[in-house]
Amino acid sequence: MSRHRRPQGFNRTDRIADQIQRELSRLLQFEMKDPRVNLATIQDVTVSRDLSYAEVYFTLLGKGEEEGVEAEKVLEKAAGFLRSSLAQTLNTRTTPKLRFHYDTTPEHAAEISRLIDDARAEDRELGLDSDEPEQD
Numbered sequence: 314m315s316r317h318r319r320p321q322g323f324n325r326t327d328r329i330a331d332q333i334q335r336e337l338s339r340l341l342q343f344e345m346k347d348p349r350v351n352l353a354t355i356q357d358v359t360v361s362r363d364l365s366y367a368e369v370y371f372t373l374l375g376k377g378e379e380e381g382v383e384a385e386k387v388l389e390k391a392a393g394f395l396r397s398s399l400a401q402t403l404n405t406r407t408t409p410k411l412r413f414h415y416d417t418t419p420e421h422a423a424e425i426s427r428l429i430d431d432a433r434a435e436d437r438e439l440g441l442d443s444d445e446p447e448q449d
Contacts, residue, residue: 329405330358333367336402337411340395347391350384352376356416360409367409370416381415388413 338355345351352374359368371388373381388395392411400408 326360326362326364329364329403329409330360330367332403333360333369333399333409334358336399337369337395340398344398345391347387349380349387350391353384353388356418364405364407364409367411369411369413371413372416372419378415378417378420381417385413385415 334355334357337358341350341353341355350373353371354374355369355371357370360366369388371384373384376384388411392413396408396411399411
């Protein structure tokens with residue numbers, strides 16, 4: 314067994330990512346005054362091993378992809394302000410550069426769910442629904 318083996322729990326980058334997610338959520342809610350990002354929800358943050366970059370994934374409550382792309386541009390322009398605010402709360406030597414990405418997963422999930430519902434309804438109409446047990 315190696316002396317330099319890491320424990321299997323959370324590693325440092327995961328803890329920093331969680332802290333960045335909490336702090337960015339607070340900053341977007343209370344410090345950012347731009348209405349294009351006031352409904353933004355930080356879904357996930359992943360931090361590079363060397364802490365140089367943080368990939369920030371967000372969604373917009375009740376908005377579509379067009380608004381998400383616009384909000385991504387707004388957040389990219391505000392990245393310097395957000396990074397300097399993060400630097401005051403993070404206990405790290407350097408603060409990661411922030412890269413924002415609009416997360417389309419909820420929209421895709423809703424579309425897939427709708428397609429599944431449509432397919433099941435069509436199966437029921439044709440008498441092919443497999444929820445009922447077959448009888449011999």
